[in-house]
Amino acid sequence: MTINAEQRPVTLRDVAEAAGVSVSTASRMLDNRTPTSRTATAERVRKAADDLGYRRNTSAASLRRGATTTIGVLVPRLTDAVMALMFQAIEKEARSRGYFAVVATSGDDPKDERRATETLLDRNVDGLILATARLDDDLPASLRDRGIPHVLALRTDRVSPSALGDDEAGGYLAIRHLLDLGHRDIAVVTGPWFTSSARDRLAGARRAFSEAGRELASQLVHSVGYGLDDGIAIGHELFDAAGSRPTAVFAANDNLAIGVLSAARSLGIEPARDVSIVGYNDIPLISRLPVPLTSVRTPFDQIADAALDLLLPTGESGDPIRRSLPTLIPRASTARFHEQER
Amino acid sequence: MTINAEQRPVTLRDVAEAAGVSVSTASRMLDNRTPTSRTATAERVRKAADDLGYRRNTSAASLRRGATTTIGVLVPRLTDAVMALMFQAIEKEARSRGYFAVVATSGDDPKDERRATETLLDRNVDGLILATARLDDDLPASLRDRGIPHVLALRTDRVSPSALGDDEAGGYLAIRHLLDLGHRDIAVVTGPWFTSSARDRLAGARRAFSEAGRELASQLVHSVGYGLDDGIAIGHELFDAAGSRPTAVFAANDNLAIGVLSAARSLGIEPARDVSIVGYNDIPLISRLPVPLTSVRTPFDQIADAALDLLLPTGESGDPIRRSLPTLIPRASTARFHEQER
DNA sequence: CTGTTAGCGCATTCAC
DNA sequence: GTGAATGCGCTAACAG
8 A cells, every 4th residue: 555655755764764774774675786685674674665655766866876777779760660579679678677768769860860869868878779770870980989888789880789680591591482482583672772681681682592503683683761662662663574573572671571562462463373472570460461471580589688788787798799590481472483373 | 079978977067167157057058948048158158068068967957856857658569550650749749848758568468557657657757648548447547646647648538638539520530431432331340448449439430320310230330459350350250241241341440440451352352342441540551551541540749749738737728638630531442332233 | 784974966045 | 147055865985
């Protein structure tokens, strides 16, 4: 039961008085960071705190400790399912380590990205996780210069500590899957060239081809945005050229894949039967589409875990660029290629 | 140019010394809340702060002021597009008012909801915006009892201050649209009965029917979850009963609508031609689907604006339950009903 | 293990 | 207007 729940907030002093100890003792007993003591005094203090409805004043604690146990997460936008999943995983992992994750969105404008970063730093976060890294962006470098603890997630600039999926392996899995199904004319639609993910997934795709003694024709590679609209546009481009229609498409992002699928159907090309499509990230939506999409699953939880390992002072070091292995999830959008179908 | 960018953080003292004034003067000059002074001293202080790369210590300021200029937002999950849009709008509006919005996710479990609320309160937020309200939930009541400033968003318990869309009007618009297109056998799929949005949208639907001298048959009303899977399930239920197939469906949520559409197609029922479908919220995805969905657009920006008006001490009061009017966005998923088609 | 003491950095009194 | 003084609530020395 909570008493004195309103009016003047309950302070540590109140708790200490109620428990008949000094504030410093009370402070120690209520310190989450050390293992919960089971002594009589500790119990008494905790009970008093509970009875009074004590809640530590974070501002005071942070001021004194010089740390906020808060980490800032920067994403382009939360309305992108991939970013929502990434933040969700980070938030959960942070919580399990006693930290609180706050998020700011940067949009696509580097200027907004700076603004959002400053906003986060203004809140005195203990560290930053950026899911926005562009290979041509100097924000990570600027953070390094300023000595601000940070980790890149999902993408890397190949310098700052980074936690991401093994995009090269993922690209390989996708193409390998299509090759195994008998496809030969495979188009690859990848994201913006300024993202490491786009480049690495393409590199993995190339490896799969060359391993099969083939090569990825450059006219079948398209680097576009990561949006649904980009997928629709590229889909039309791929399928309108009736002569050289690919029998399969690897879209290095689920949004792109949905767009490609949508374009295909609007042109009377039936997914799976006429064209196989593989996406990337395995966002929840795609398994419930009329034609469930085959996709490469990004292990967001592992990435979040690695990101926090890199960010927080856990002692143990190791490779500052951690890549978690993705998995291919086969679904209805990919099917064996039969010559006669064409 | 930023000097002293690392090492010991720059404090107000440093700025004051550099500008040749006292800390209290420096504090005043740098106070964002009062109109920016244009005096010479003010300029000097600001320049010094800038040169030194001064950044106010939020913890200290909050401790002293007794307020954090932070508001907490509680949503079930950010991977739900509706919630991501709502948070995004709140975050933007909060920022424009000098506040910072932090988010916590509650899942569907009331226990987690409590935990998430406490997490937010532990960060000493100045107020709470809840997008999770259930009519059977006593969290808002508990916040009222504890005197914690809060506003409900998107849903209301009809007691606490609330900012939401006018769901009754939205439901009316949706059904009116379908009636105008000549549909008579219209099914209504609404969300969980514990949400005010589900009830109000249904009420609006009923009003449109009765206004047309008709009545909504109870066997055509389904209250389910708000998920894609719920839509798929209900879609099958609606369309499998071959005899009494409705010619139109109003799904009180876009996810439901996508599910219904997906179910329809998997049963060989062509959206628009065989069945018209209206969704709700107008999340970005639905305009890019193979069959773009007609939907009722929820004005998230206005709702965010109203929520902050209600939460922050702006002086002006008024109705504590603010409803913003939605708009119907007609797209390809709804078409005129022709008798012969059946 | 406990209590006493001294700030963390800042905003706001209160005098001038 | 400006500056000196005070303390927000808490934690970390330090001493016992």
